[in-house]
Amino acid sequence: MSDEHEQFISEEDEELRHIREKKLGELVELEEKKLEMTAEHVLTDSNFNEIVNQHSLALIDCWAPWCGPCLALAPTIEELAREYTGKVLVGKLNVDDNPRTAERFQIFSIPTMLIMKNGREVDRIVGLVPKNHVEAVLRRHLG
Numbered sequence: 001m002s003d004e005h006e007q008f009i010s011e012e013d014e015e016l017r018h019i020r021e022k023k024l025g026e027l028v029e030l031e032e033k034k035l036e037m038t039a040e041h042v043l044t045d046s047n048f049n050e051i052v053n054q055h056s057l058a059l060i061d062c063w064a065p066w067c068g069p070c071l072a073l074a075p076t077i078e079e080l081a082r083e084y085t086g087k088v089l090v091g092k093l094n095v096d097d098n099p100r101t102a103e104r105f106q107i108f109s110i111p112t113m114l115i116m117k118n119g120r121e122v123d124r125i126v127g128l129v130p131k132n133h134v135e136a137v138l139r140r141h142l143g
Contacts, residue, residue: 041091045100048093049119055089057141058116059134062107064096069128070111076131080138088138117141 041051043060052058061077063070081090095102095110105114105121115123115137123137 041089043091043093043098043101045098048098048101051089051091052116053119055116056118057087057138058089058091058114059084059138060114060116061090061092062095062102062105062112062114063092063110064094066096067110073111073128076134079131080134084138087142115141 043051052060059077059080061070061073063073065071077090077092080088084090093101095107105112109126111126111128113125113134114121115125122141125134125137
């Protein structure tokens with residue numbers, strides 16, 4: 001192989017690496033934005049009680065950014081947030097960033113969805129479950 005050909009391949013590899021890195025960065029940024037927008041509220045150790053107590057019914061998604069099942073559940077949470085606007089507060093609690101609240105509710109496995117009614121936990125869903133399962137639990141508490 002000629003030096004000119006090797007140089008072309010090397011430049012092409014570098015360009016592909018650059019494109020790949022740029023696209024990966026864009027995807028990561030998009031996913032972070034989606035995670036920020038997936039719920040009506042981002043809950044923290046400091047605002048959890050205040051926000052939950054302001055709503056008669058709340059669905060709190062306890063998650064972490066490294067959790068594959070949590071990321072798989074995120075689109076469902078986003079849909080629920082849109083569909084139940086005005087009826088159910090849909091919030092997200094990053095358990096890594098908010099250990100006091102995670103400990104308080106004994107979140108040992110994620111994803112865990114807490115169903116809070118008038119500030120108290122009335123139900124919980126653990127694991128990656130279909131949307132219709134979450135909706136069935138919400139309907140039980142909406143009535």
